[in-house]
Amino acid sequence: MNAFVQMKPLTTCERCSVHQRALCGAADPQLQAEFERLSHIRTFRAGETVVGETEEAGFVGNVVSGVLRAQKTMADGRQQIVGLLMPSDMFGRVFARTSQVGIEAATDATLCCIDRHAYEALLARHPELEHRMLLAVLDELDAARDWMLLLGCQSVPERIASFLLILCRRMRNRGCRHGSADGRFILGVPISRRDMAAYLGTTVETISRIVHEMARRRILRIIHPQTFEVLDHARLVDMAGREELDLSETLAGPPADRLYRLPGASRAAQPETGWRKLAG
Amino acid sequence: MNAFVQMKPLTTCERCSVHQRALCGAADPQLQAEFERLSHIRTFRAGETVVGETEEAGFVGNVVSGVLRAQKTMADGRQQIVGLLMPSDMFGRVFARTSQVGIEAATDATLCCIDRHAYEALLARHPELEHRMLLAVLDELDAARDWMLLLGCQSVPERIASFLLILCRRMRNRGCRHGSADGRFILGVPISRRDMAAYLGTTVETISRIVHEMARRRILRIIHPQTFEVLDHARLVDMAGREELDLSETLAGPPADRLYRLPGASRAAQPETGWRKLAG
DNA sequence: CGGGCGTTTGAAGGATGTCAATGATAGTGG
DNA sequence: CCACTATCATTGACATCCTTCAAACGCCCG
Numbered sequence: 001m002n003a004f005v006q007m008k009p010l011t012t013c014e015r016c017s018v019h020q021r022a023l024c025g026a027a028d029p030q031l032q033a034e035f036e037r038l039s040h041i042r043t044f045r046a047g048e049t050v051v052g053e054t055e056e057a058g059f060v061g062n063v064v065s066g067v068l069r070a071q072k073t074m075a076d077g078r079q080q081i082v083g084l085l086m087p088s089d090m091f092g093r094v095f096a097r098t099s100q101v102g103i104e105a106a107t108d109a110t111l112c113c114i115d116r117h118a119y120e121a122l123l124a125r126h127p128e129l130e131h132r133m134l135l136a137v138l139d140e141l142d143a144a145r146d147w148m149l150l151l152g153c154q155s156v157p158e159r160i161a162s163f164l165l166i167l168c169r170r171m172r173n174r175g176c177r178h179g180s181a182d183g184r185f186i187l188g189v190p191i192s193r194r195d196m197a198a199y200l201g202t203t204v205e206t207i208s209r210i211v212h213e214m215a216r217r218r219i220l221r222i223i224h225p226q227t228f229e230v231l232d233h234a235r236l237v238d239m240a241g242r243e244e245l246d247l248s249e250t251l252a253g254p255p256a257d258r259l260y261r262l263p264g265a266s267r268a269a270q271p272e273t274g275w276r277k278l279a280g
Numbered sequence: 281m282n283a284f285v286q287m288k289p290l291t292t293c294e295r296c297s298v299h300q301r302a303l304c305g306a307a308d309p310q311l312q313a314e315f316e317r318l319s320h321i322r323t324f325r326a327g328e329t330v331v332g333e334t335e336e337a338g339f340v341g342n343v344v345s346g347v348l349r350a351q352k353t354m355a356d357g358r359q360q361i362v363g364l365l366m367p368s369d370m371f372g373r374v375f376a377r378t379s380q381v382g383i384e385a386a387t388d389a390t391l392c393c394i395d396r397h398a399y400e401a402l403l404a405r406h407p408e409l410e411h412r413m414l415l416a417v418l419d420e421l422d423a424a425r426d427w428m429l430l431l432g433c434q435s436v437p438e439r440i441a442s443f444l445l446i447l448c449r450r451m452r453n454r455g456c457r458h459g460s461a462d463g464r465f466i467l468g469v470p471i472s473r474r475d476m477a478a479y480l481g482t483t484v485e486t487i488s489r490i491v492h493e494m495a496r497r498r499i500l501r502i503i504h505p506q507t508f509e510v511l512d513h514a515r516l517v518d519m520a521g522r523e524e525l526d527l528s529e530t531l532a533g534p535p536a537d538r539l540y541r542l543p544g545a546s547r548a549a550q551p552e553t554g555w556r557k558l559a560g
Numbered sequence: 561c562g563g564g565c566g567t568t569t570g571a572a573g574g575a576t577g578t579c580a581a582t583g584a585t586a587g588t589g590g
Numbered sequence: 591c592c593a594c595t596a597t598c599a600t601t602g603a604c605a606t607c608c609t610t611c612a613a614a615c616g617c618c619c620g
Contacts, residue, residue, distance in 0.1 A: 095415055
């Protein structure tokens, strides 16, 4: 547990920042050695394509640092981001020629890659690994369906509030209890407006308008286009319109921290009337 | 293959209409016997709840006949259908207390049910079954992401066309080459307008308007609110706005028939201008 | 026959997309 | 170090798709 009592030198994988959270970290020593032998680190600059939408990917892997976007594109160019992949998340599609999902680096990123067929063979030889893989995919499916609810039922203001709440929760889960030391909650959005729009099924202009309206209402403070201070968490929850949001793991994270609950902040005295309409 | 040369009497499972397509059908004899012992048939009337959204389901299973809807509900009652489950599709969530997805019978339905923990134990004892389960869940994930593209990027007319095309493809895959004997293509929609609206992220009124507009344009003929004749398949494809639709398995069907391709019907001489706008 | 449900149709309004122009920012090369 | 440029974000005006509300219609079934 403690690095100071560790006698044997750590392997490369054991030094990996996402090793504890990723699938490979749960493997037994022999399997970990296989991972160590088969995997390799690759880096991508923001905007670079990791796996094209139509191509058959030769490899799968884990995000070590940075953010990837999993996206689908229509014939006329319209795009939908179907998942944001953060450190320790898996990317790539096993057991299929192609899944029509492209993977691109949303920020500069470091990936731990492994040949797809080698990984499939590993899964076949190690049922316990395949079991954990199944659990991870089931969680991704839950997340995808949660996002279908967001896209199909929620207004754009609700979607934006939901998205920001999910980011809040993720930050807290990752240990950073507050974004800044003095109790204020600073929220860094890891992706551009364009990616936000493609993720939330809207446009950059609409996002800009609504975020600024939220700032006018003192729900947020805009420090930088991608950095906000959350001023009124309770009204953000109201605005999202769904109670379970602080509970669910919508960004396809690991199931371990699924039961984390935000502290029950008291509701604002003056509840904003229906955020389904921007007028409020 | 042929029932007439079958000497041993068929087991209950072997007589099951979805046995060939479902997970259980691919199991070895010993595992099939376990399925036979553990599973039981339950019937539900249209509208009945199979698994509540918040409750912890005690069982999982397969659809034998009828259609189920997998849906999520927001606090204020808005609903999104996140999947339509047809015969041979699995329902229920293994390895989780709850997935916040409710299952209801969209039509009268017959289900083959199995205790969830018993099934989980079965998966643990039979890695090859768990492997097939993983493949099925991966296909469901692909389908969910395809639907995210539909909800996030497509206009309502495009969504409706896509939905109808998927039903067409499903019908053809299931062997019914034509809905009627004389070469006309009769399409039965297995769900109500309300369910269509909840599935496509829109309202019954909008669906009605667009379907009737399609009838006016001689793309469809409305035989009955839930029965259409497809008059112009090519323009239906145009209207959907995505080429890969006839290829992808969007309704979470089995992967076996994934490569089926519709015959390349010739395009209409007079292409409708942009179906993104209803005016056309 | 009547009630209820599902569907259709109409009118009106609003939320959000589109187009266009400006402002802000960061990266680049001289 | 600074202009230059490309990209991103913002803001405004406008158009329109779609929802909402309302009422009528058809149909099934008791």
